[in-house]
Amino acid sequence: MSSVRVLVGTKKGAFIMTSDGKREQWEVTGPHFAGWEVYHLKASPADPDRLYASQTSGWFGQVLQRSEDAGATWNAVGNQFEYEGEVGTHTWYDGSPHPYKFARVWHLEPSLSDPDTVFAGVEDAALFKTTDGGQSWRELPALRTHDSSSGWQPGAGGLCLHTILLNPEDAEQITIAISAAGVFKTEDGGKSWRPANKGLRSPQLPDEDVEVGHCVHHLASHPSRPGTLFMQKHWHVMRSDDAAESWQKISGNLPTDFGFVIDVHAHEPETLYVVPITSDSHHFVPDGKLRVYRSRTGGNEWEALTNGLPQKDCYVNVLRDAMAVDGLDSCGIYFGTSGGQVYASADAGDTWKPIVRDLPAVLSVEVQTLK
Amino acid sequence: MIRVRLPHNLTILASTGKEVQLEVSGTVTQRAVLDALEASYPALRGTIRDYDTGLRRPLLRFFACEEDISDDPPDAPLPGPVAAGTEPLLIVGAMAGG
Numbered sequence: 001m002s003s004v005r006v007l008v009g010t011k012k013g014a015f016i017m018t019s020d021g022k023r024e025q026w027e028v029t030g031p032h033f034a035g036w037e038v039y040h041l042k043a044s045p046a047d048p049d050r051l052y053a054s055q056t057s058g059w060f061g062q063v064l065q066r067s068e069d070a071g072a073t074w075n076a077v078g079n080q081f082e083y084e085g086e087v088g089t090h091t092w093y094d095g096s097p098h099p100y101k102f103a104r105v106w107h108l109e110p111s112l113s114d115p116d117t118v119f120a121g122v123e124d125a126a127l128f129k130t131t132d133g134g135q136s137w138r139e140l141p142a143l144r145t146h147d148s149s150s151g152w153q154p155g156a157g158g159l160c161l162h163t164i165l166l167n168p169e170d171a172e173q174i175t176i177a178i179s180a181a182g183v184f185k186t187e188d189g190g191k192s193w194r195p196a197n198k199g200l201r202s203p204q205l206p207d208e209d210v211e212v213g214h215c216v217h218h219l220a221s222h223p224s225r226p227g228t229l230f231m232q233k234h235w236h237v238m239r240s241d242d243a244a245e246s247w248q249k250i251s252g253n254l255p256t257d258f259g260f261v262i263d264v265h266a267h268e269p270e271t272l273y274v275v276p277i278t279s280d281s282h283h284f285v286p287d288g289k290l291r292v293y294r295s296r297t298g299g300n301e302w303e304a305l306t307n308g309l310p311q312k313d314c315y316v317n318v319l320r321d322a323m324a325v326d327g328l329d330s331c332g333i334y335f336g337t338s339g340g341q342v343y344a345s346a347d348a349g350d351t352w353k354p355i356v357r358d359l360p361a362v363l364s365v366e367v368q369t370l371k
Numbered sequence: 372m373i374r375v376r377l378p379h380n381l382t383i384l385a386s387t388g389k390e391v392q393l394e395v396s397g398t399v400t401q402r403a404v405l406d407a408l409e410a411s412y413p414a415l416r417g418t419i420r421d422y423d424t425g426l427r428r429p430l431l432r433f434f435a436c437e438e439d440i441s442d443d444p445p446d447a448p449l450p451g452p453v454a455a456g457t458e459p460l461l462i463v464g465a466m467a468g469g
Binding site for chain 1: 378379380381383384413414416417418419421422423428430431464465467
């Protein structure tokens with residue numbers, strides 16, 4: 001019988017939740033790495049028991065962990081992330097030049113085919129890669145040294161590379177997103193990069209349709225349609241049907257189009273999920289109601305999903321990497337909140353139940369579908 | 372043997388107890404002790420000293436013999452009782468919220 005494993009990173013450790021295909025009863029283990037911020041955990045698609053975790057701390061810096069047994073035991077692997085060549089500057093909040101300095105790993109994206117190959121998106125923004133299971137990491141420096149990089153400015157969370165999309169049909173094609181620089185894509189495995197932000201508009205910028213400088217919060221795509229991408233930008237929900245060459249706004253009837261997460265149904269490539277957040281000055285859901293919005297039309301037409309979610313006195317946020325979907329026949333949707341709840345829906349969002357209610361603030365949620 | 376006391380989170384990371392004992396050859400300095408510590412416990416690399424600068428991470432402090440020696444030069448000899456193994460070198464996480 002199929003089962004699912006939910007990997008949750010929080011401000012004070014990681015948790016692993018497992019259930020059978022019914023997704024009614026859950027076993028929760030953790031905290032793993034208690035007391036540390038765990039920005040992200042993710043499993044290798046090629047070896048489901050191989051997990052990687054980004055463990056970080058303001059006191060002790062970055063640690064990378066690897067498990068060979070689905071999180072029962074962990075071993076620290078390489079944690080040296082050294083920028084290649086001359087380390088230049090980016091632009092600080094006040095407009096002054098600021099030296100690039102590694103702070104932490106935001107996102108780990110294991111290769112689709114090789115358990116030892118993983119990409120890491122880091123702050124200050126750069127892309128690293130390991131081919132030895134995390135023992136050593138090398139930067140793909142053409143991104144950080146792109147002509148535009150001296151002008152990249154951090155978002156409120158830092159200058160972070162937070163999203164890495166690998167094209168399942170072409171290993172040379174990678175699309176990444178940086179807050180607050182925008183989307184970049186490579187078609188040669190990272191040797192060269194170009195911005196992919198045409199159609200984005202950010203009124204808080206002096207030039208609102210500038211090529212680089214947009215605060216893209218998250219990207220998602222369906223594996224069967226790698227040329228169709230969905231984006232939750234700082235404000236605006238967007239889609240691209242030409243592999244990020246151009247973007248169109250699909251916010252439609254959302255109550256607000258500020259937010260962080262966006263994801264796609266496992267079996268319906270035009271069914272999307274977002275969690276609207278009141279605004280960039282109010283990082284909580286509108287009206288005290290936690291509502292996931294679903295579009296079954298690829299955007300523009302959205303319905304609120306509320307069954308089982310708090311609809312009164314709720315003021316949580318849902319961060320950019322804190323939503324995921326499983327691949328069971330009845331698609332499961334999962335998300336975690338700044339209030340420490342992890343909600344699951346086993347029916348594509350129609351009804352929700354909390355797996356846990358009282359974790360530390362949730363930073364990331366990933367799901368594995370196990371046969 | 373040189374004695375080093377670690378903050379709780381690093382004892383877990385290194386899978387060791389609160390205090391470790393190290394062989395240090397030559398002059399017993401901060402650098403020599405930390406080199407020996409990292410050689411014995413590779414998981415601690417980068418968690419006490421910044422990889423880029425080789426310097427103490429800003430929210431950690433080094434204490435010995437009731438003195439704060441955090442800002443002493445890394446190649447300065449540590450106090451005699453630390454070198455003799457009668458007192459530990461304390462690596463302490465700064466008290467800061469979060």
